[in-house]
Amino acid sequence: MSMQITQSPLKSRPIGEIAADLPGATAIFRKFKLDFCCSGDVALADAAKSRGVNLEAVEHELEELSASGQSVAIPHETPVLIDHILERYHETHRRELPELVELARKVEKVHAEHPQAPHGLGDLLQQIIGELEVHMKKEELILFPAMRRQPTGVFDAPISQMRHDHDDHGAHLQKLETITNGLELPDGACRSWQALYAGTGKFIDDLMEHVHLENNVLFPRFETKFAQPVES
Ligand SMILES: [Fe+2]
Ligand SMILES: [Fe+2]
Known part of the structure; x- marks a missing residue:
């Protein structure tokens, strides 16, 4: 499953929403120590800034995951x-x-x-x-x-x-x-x-x-x- 990353810039989307739309993104967020579960309504750019994380590096890994088609789908029903x-x-x-x-x-x-x-x-x-x-x-x-x-x-x-x-x-x-x-x-x-x-x-x-x-x-x-x- 591939995420519609062209809809709006990743950096302005809530981190929990990205995690929900792109299975596998959670592993990237954990690697960068970004809280996607309890603070999921925070925009990716703000989450990265508050953690002192390089936003471009996170975006790059998310885009690579999306393009790879290797994410495991979350059950929909x-x-x-x-x-x-x-x-x-x-x-x-x-x-x-x-x-x-x-x-x-x-x-x-x-x-x-x-x-x-x-x-x-x-x-x-x-x-x-x-x-x-x-x-x-x-x-x-x-x-x-x-x-x-x-x-x-x-x-x-x-x-x-x-x-x-x-x-x-x-x-x-x-x-x-x-x-x-x-x-x-x-x-x-x-x-x-x-x-x-x-x-x-x-x-x-x-x-x-x-x-x-x-x-x-x-x-x-x-x-x-x-x-x-x-x-x-
Ligand atoms: Fe539960
Ligand atoms: Fe619960």
């Missing part, structure tokens, strides 16, 4: 998209996070005296598990079933609550980055420490993709502000 979110992200978080907590507690204990030890990581991950579980249950039991039942429904209030929860998730991710020193391993880090940071990095990537698919692709289909005018 709403029920298929919801199934994808549940199977690829909700189930993965539930499966992988408990192991990360165990690993974090082990590394914190064994390397307690190390100046770069990720103190508090196990507790933070445990807190994230609890908050994510409550959030995902709300989606699974209330919002997503309503979306399946009423494909043209408008659910502004519950979606606003979900977006608020997502902002909280984003704050947790920033704390993860701080505690782990940007996932930078010290020289000679043991295998457990390596596995912990690799797993934490994967979780951060997964959660950003997960929130992006909801904030920028699924939710706008059910919000008043994104409703298409009815043609007479």
Whole structure:
């Protein structure tokens, strides 16, 4: 799938919209540390400027991806998209996070005296598990079933609550980055420490993709502000 990059300049388009239109763009945004999920309504140029990132370099990679036709399409049908979110992200978080907590507690204990030890990581991950579980249950039991039942429904209030929860998730991710020193391993880090940071990095990537698919692709289909005018 190729994006219509000639419609308006990439730099003036919201970063979340680009991520939604061009599958694979999220990997480029993550590489440049641009927030496309919780701050998806910010124009690409502004996002790059606030991060001190070279805008032309980002645009170049996006244009190359678009031209390559190698992007993997996001499921279009709403029920298929919801199934994808549940199977690829909700189930993965539930499966992988408990192991990360165990690993974090082990590394914190064994390397307690190390100046770069990720103190508090196990507790933070445990807190994230609890908050994510409550959030995902709300989606699974209330919002997503309503979306399946009423494909043209408008659910502004519950979606606003979900977006608020997502902002909280984003704050947790920033704390993860701080505690782990940007996932930078010290020289000679043991295998457990390596596995912990690799797993934490994967979780951060997964959660950003997960929130992006909801904030920028699924939710706008059910919000008043994104409703298409009815043609007479
Ligand atoms: Fe979700
Ligand atoms: Fe969510």
